[in-house]
Structure formats: structure tokens, C-alpha cells
Amino acid sequence: MDLLTIGVGLLFGLILFHGFQTVRLRGKNFPPGPRPLPFIGNLHLLGPHPHKSLARLANIYGPLMRLRLGSKNTIVVSSADIAKQVLQKHDLAFSSRSIPDALHAHDHFKYSVVWLPVSSRWRSLRKAMTSNLFSPSRLDANQHLRTRKVDELIAYCRTADAVDVGRAAFQTALNALSNTIFSVDLADPISDSAREFKEVISNIMEVAGKPNPVDFFPFLTIFDPLGIRRRLSVYFGRVIDIFSSLIDERLEKRKEEMYDVIDILLSMPQEIDRTHVEHLCLDLFAAGTDTTSNTVEWAMAEVLKNPETMKRAKAELEEVIGKGKMVREGDISHLPFLQCIVKEALRLHPPVPFLIPRKVEEDVEVSGHTVPKGSQVFVNLWAIGRDPKVWEKPLDFNPLRFLNSEMDVKGKDFELIPFGAGRRICPGLTLAMRMVPVMLGSLLNTFDWKVEGGKLEMDDKFGITLVKAHPLRAVPIPV
Template sequence: MFAIRLKVWVVKFPHLELEMALQSVLKQFQSQLVTTVHDQLLEYNTLFLFLLLILPLVILILLKQYLLKSEHKLNLPPSPPKLPVIGNLHQLGTLPHRSLQALSHKYGPLMLLHLGSSSTLVVSSADMASEMVKTRDIVFSNRPKTTAANIFLYGCRDIGFAPYGEYWRHARKICVLELLSMKRVQSFTYVRLEEVEILINKIRLSCFDGGIIDLTVMLQAVVNNVVSRCVLGRKAEEENGPGKFGVLSRRVMILFTAFCFGDVFPSLAWLDVVTGHIGRINTTFKAIDALLDQVIEEHRTSNGDDVDDQFDKKDFVHILLQLQKDGMFEIDLTQNDIKAILMDMFVGGTDTTSTTLEWAMAELLRHPNIMKKAQEEVRSVVKNKAKIDMNDIDEMNYLKCVIKETLRLHAPVPLLVPRETSTITKLGGYDIPEKTRVFVNAWAIQRDPKLWDRPEEFIPERYVNNPIDYKGLDFHFIPFGAGRRGCPGISFGVATVEYTLANILYWFDWKQPGGAIDNDKLDMSEVNGLTAPKKFPLRLVPTLYSP
């Protein structure tokens, strides 16, 4: 502080009282002036500190406004009107693939939605899917990280949900060359034969008392066991019901698709803790993690020499541990990485396969003439043999057409596994911002009347002498996706579907309970989940076929 000095000229007055009064007034003025200047300096200091604190916030607000203006300058795809906070969440409905198909009719094949805090692009045409995969596949090859996938798949160290990059490329290479190659799929033939034989024997027993069976549950059990034995070397389902792994895997499937606040509103992730959702995920994860550790340890301590020279007896755990032991990995796979890959194989290979079988049987029941034609082919190929072998399947061309048509009308994962853009890009002439979540509505594409004749009808004949296939090259038929992120387990899953369906068509005739003959009224409602299975299970009456 500085001092203010006032030079006071004192005038000599004849009267002492007047002189003293004048000096008092001058002193009072000097004091008030010093106080006023001091107060003003304090005000200036306070204002300076306030500006110093508020300036960063102002800069952030201005920067955000600038970025928003920049985004508005982008040529974004059309969007339906949105509500505050939730955006377009309310428009998804209970069956998102159907709701999004209806919206695409109004807003076009590329549509930008705002689902909570995330921007989501919906691709609903074969042309746009083709452009995305053929010209910009790398940009669209990332995966959004969800809470459940992050926990159950060890930080997304699997193949299906891992972010695009070096680790994913090496892990997928291991999967394609070592776990899901055609040679490996054929090596698991004995597993399919044994598990399907158990299924046929169970159904055969029910034929003797004319009972109703829950075919949906039986198909889930046989598929779970085939996948579990190939992956872990042990069954998921026992004679008297699901085993420990079967119970835990079903919990995983449910929790994988349960609503999670943090995935839609990151700032509300704490609600997942409050509601107990995170607790349920962690409890299930710890149990299944301990089980996987036990399985891996059993494989390590068992006499591996028994299977080292038997290519067709090795499960996925054997294969991965052997590759690790021989130093064949191009990357260092930890135990958690191995467990993530094993979980991926199970999650990706069970519900998708059993759901396809369920829908195939439902469609055949609704179309008795198609059912009869498929059975006649299977029975003419097998003749009077005691068992169907894999060579027989190769001759069942109409059966393959039935499976293709099932996959067209009932894509196992209707919106495929979501992708995410790694940088800003263009698609269909529109700007697609970085970190945009991407859904490809395969269900809508495969029912597009511009691409398919009578698209809502079940017509297997459309594939006779038609080279169209589901392996990702024909973009109007992509039930398993396409491009770098296409499903690597197509051969594995289809082999199980073909062999199981051929057997239940060969050995049994089927009808609905009560002798219902109006098969058109079979309820074909679906529910949304990890896949889109029938809402109501297939409860049927089998009759043993006598050649």
C-alpha cells in the first residue's frame, strides 16, 4: 500500500477556535480519502481473482460452442426428432430391429440416432453396408466397449469385442487358423455325433408315451454341450439339468443384454452400482472366472501326452495351452487373454446356433409341404443306415436351402455386433463423426423388397441353382456380418445346425399338441436379447419314423 500525504497549509486566524476547527475538517478528509482508495484496491483485487477463476470456464464454454458449431457444419445423416436427455431411446421399442426398419423407411438407409449420450448410425441397405465394408472397413472396425463385455471378457481381450488393433489381429489369426479352421471343425465331428445321438434317444423315449416335449430346451442343451465340449472339454448340461457351467453361462447371456445406465449415460454409471447390476455382473464373473481357472489348471496338470498326437481329440483349451507352451503366439497371451477367448467362443457359438435351429423347425411346421420335401430328401440320402454321417449332409442340398432361408428371415443377431468409428469419415455422402456407434440392420436388409422377391415369405427354393451365400460377400445376405469384423465361426455353427436338423427330420415326424392342423397360427413372436429367439418355446409331439 502507498501512503497519501496531503500537504496542509494552515492559515493563521486570529481566533484559535476557528483554526482548530479547520484542522479537524482537513484531517477527517485525509482519513476518508485513504479509506476509499484502500477499499477500491480491495475491490479491484477481488475482481481480478474472480476473472482468474472464471476465465478457464469461459474458455471451455466458448470452445464447446465452437465445436458444436463445427459439428453443425458437418453434413450428418438424417435424424428423427429427439427428446431432451434420452434422445431417440424411446423410439427403439421392444424389438429394435423392427423399430429401426420402420424409421429407415422415413429417414433413409443411413440414419443418425442419439441414444442417451452416444451418437448411433443405423445402416439399413445393402449398398451402404457394401460401401462401409469395401471402402472404409478399417475406420468402421472398432467396437464400442460395454460394461458387461468389459467385465466378462477381461477388458475386452477376446476377439469379438476387442478394439481394432495389433492384439485383435493376432488373436483373430489364432482363432481362424487354429480354433475354427475347416480341418478343426471336421475334427469335432465325433462331438456332434455323440451329443446329437443323446438328443435323438431322449426324443425317441418320449415317442413311446406320446408326450409333449419342449424342443427349444432340448436344442439349447445339445448346442451348449457341443460348444462346451469343443471349447472346454466338458459338458454344460447334464442328464438331470444344466451343470455349473451351464447355469453360469445362462446368467452371462442374460447380464450381457441387461440395460446398463453407464452404457447410455456415462455420468449415471453410479446407478448401476446402486441398483445392484454391477454387483450381479461381478458375482457371476468371479464364479465363471474361478471355473475357467480350474479347467485350465486341469488341462495343465493332466497327462497331455494322451491328446498331443490326437488332432481330433483336442479341445480349445488344449490347443491354446499347447501353442503357448511351444511359443507359437506372435503376442504374449496371458491367462486372462486365454479365458477371454474361451468365453468369446462360448458366448458366440451357443445362442446363435440354437436360435437358428428353433426358427428352422418353427418355419417347417408352418409350411408342411416344405417340411415334407426336406424330410424326403434327408431320408432318401440316408436310406436305412443306423446313423447319418457328415458325407450324407453334403448331399442334402434342399436342407441347406432351408437353413439359408431361416438365416435370411431370422438373422441370429438382427443388428449384428455393433461397430464404432475410429475417426471422422464419410459414408453415402454424409459425414460420420468419430466414436459413432454403428448398427447394421441385417434383419431389415434381408427383408428388403428391392432385393428379395416376396421377402416376408419362407421360400427355400430361392436358393436352388443360386450361388448366393451367407459368408459376407453378398451384402443383401449378411446374417454373420462381413469384412474384418465378420464372424469367424460360421463353419463351426453351420455344421452343428446341419447335422442336428438332418437328424430330427430323419428320425421323427412332428406335429403341434392337440393335433392342431392350422400351422399358420403357430405363434412366431420373437423377443430381443443377445439373439432374437422365439417368444414362446416350441412344444411339440414327435412321432418315431419307421423307414
């Protein structure tokens, strides 16, 4: 069979599918949206910054918008009110995941707590994380590990002419997490392993977040035309190999007494086997390092851009803990302005701009419109954080907007849900809201800072996570 025959067959199949979809969906009250072109639908409207493109479209079509991306119905949520309906009122109906083709690499979607459907296995994995990693008692017990890594961060800054803030924060978050789970540093500054690991994790986030033709036209699965699944398979393989060797090491030296989290995970019931543990580690290290370091980097960039914010933050730190001292987790509750800076950074620069895409298994009624069965659902946090109906001067970095506000990031205030909400809320938010203020506050209180080269770039680069297009390099000046 020649390529022309295959092409004609695929085209004919696509026409039939499009016709079937049109007939099946006719007559229902769908959310408004731009008129789709034949075959490609609205793909041409996404551009290199989909979070911004979809925010502009939402200004035209409203906060609940429907697009057709290739053959896939897509619903975009761009307001706090609609997000509350989707993530709270109809949480169960929207709790499934839309699985990107890339996540079939190493069958990750079959084992990952992020991508598994809500089920007994998902609950077991979720419980393993919340009980053994992110519970208040476990976080308190491991606080000394994180303190030591932040001390090492400050010691490194004292020796550096200029600091790549994102990379330094990444190494700190990585080693804090790896010590908690494996009792080892995964990042060795001497061998530059932190840079190598960060590159792998950043590549995972960037590649997995790229628009992939296979996700819009499933018949392309066998071709993987952009090589996204193949590349992700390489990156996943490199990370899983690291975890596998650490697990082998632990099993060889294992004693009856449990010392850290990996011992506990390996002793879980049979429903969670070694493969689940390896993929759970992949989830934890991908989500827990990149998002934390990105938030620290964005917050530092915004503070450097706003001298009055820097001045007020330093004054609070000096008054509460003393000039030049490092922030400890117990200090956070006494540093309200520092907490406001973190919230404002999360509002303007949500780590995961669309959250992780949801999927509906049945037709669901939302705000008077039908969300059709099988639709993938994006919650555009980037747009919600810039909604002028909610935020005064939404493009300004102004931590004071939170100073006398009870608004929090724990999934109840839908104007600010950087960690999501409902049963799929990120379990690591408790750790992140300890690590980010401690790192940021310690950096601000132990040094004065100036941007290397004097020019501060604030452009972002889209992926699963929203990263600075130009890494922040800043010169530390001991106080």
C-alpha cells in the first residue's frame, strides 16, 4: 500500500469522524467559542503561548469557552466562579484525566498518581504521599533536613560572584526532597549533577507541555511525528534509572528499622509495587523541584523589579528575626508580608498555568451550558490571576493586596488556586508553602541583590510549568 493510498484513507476517516461528531453534538447548548476550521478546528489560535492566547479568546467568548482542537473537544475555564463549579460542585464528574500521548512513555500514565483515574490504587498512592511525606507531623520531623539544605544554599551564595537563582533553588529543593526520601543528596555541586538533573526535569516539563499533533489527531499515534513520546521516554528512562539504582542500594542494605520514606514506601501493601514507587518518585521529583524553584525565581525577580517591595520585605525580616539571619519554618507565621509576596508571585506566575487537564466521562451541566462527554478541560490559572473583575490593577505586582485578606492557596479561594482544588489538589502544597518562603526570605535577609548586567527580563516560556524565558542571574552582596 503506497503513501498516497494511506493518506487518502486517513483523510476519508477524518471526514467521517468529523461528520459523526457534528451530528452527535448537534442541538446541545454548548459553551460559546470561536468557529472551528475544517479538520484543524481552532489549533491555529493557540500560538506559542497558549495561556495568553486562550485568555484573549476568553475576553471575547466568556469564562466558559469551547474550542475544537483537531478532533478533540476542549473546554477552557477562565474565571474563579466557573473554576469553583468545575473543581468543587462537579469535582467528581471532572476528576478524570485527559492523558497526553507523551505520558504513554514508560507507561507512566498507568502508575502515576497524577494521571491515574480516581480508584482504590490512586487512593493508596495518594495516602502514601500525604501520610508519609506531607502530613504536618512528618514535615515537622524532617524540618532539620530542609534547614540544612537552605543553610547550604546561603553558604553557596556567599562564594558566588553571581547566582543563577532558579538553578540554586532547584538544587536546594532537589536535595531537600532526596534526603527526605532516600537520605542522600541527588545534586552534587562539585560534579554539577544539579544542573544535569535540572535539565532533565526541565526537558520533561517542556516536552510534556508542548502541543502535540497526536493529542489532537489520534490516528497519528503510530507516527509520533514530532518525536515527543520518544524524547520523553529517554528523559523518563534516565530519571527512573536513578531511582531504581537507589532502591536497589536500599534493598541490599535494608535493616528492620525504617529510616526514611523509601523504606516505608517499599513496605506498603502489594497494591503498590516497586514500579509504582519508581513512578511515584518521578512524580514527586518532577513536581516538587521544578515548581518550587520556579516560584522562588519568579518571586525574586518581582522583588528585584519592585524596590519598595524589597525595602518592606527586608524591614519586616530585620524586625522579626534580625538582619542577616536565615529564616526558619517556625518564623513564617510571623512574617505576613513575606507570605504576601509568595501569594502574589503565585497569582501572577502560577507554576502550572492550566493545572493538569481534566476530562469528563459524561455530559455535565455547568453554568447553563453542556460540557460534552469526552471533553478535555483546561483551567487557565494565568487568566484567573489577571482577571480585572477580581483584581485591582491585575498586572501590577502588589503583595499588599493580600495583607489584610484571608485569601489562601489551599483550594478554597478559587481566585487563587495555584495548587488546584478538590480531590485532585496537589498534595505537596504544604511542603511548598514551607520551602518557598524559607528560601526566599533567607536570600533576601542575608544579602542585598542586584541583577547581573542590570537588565531584568520577565518573559515566560510555556510548558507544563511556566518558567522564566531568561534565567534570573543576580549578584549577592552580604549584609
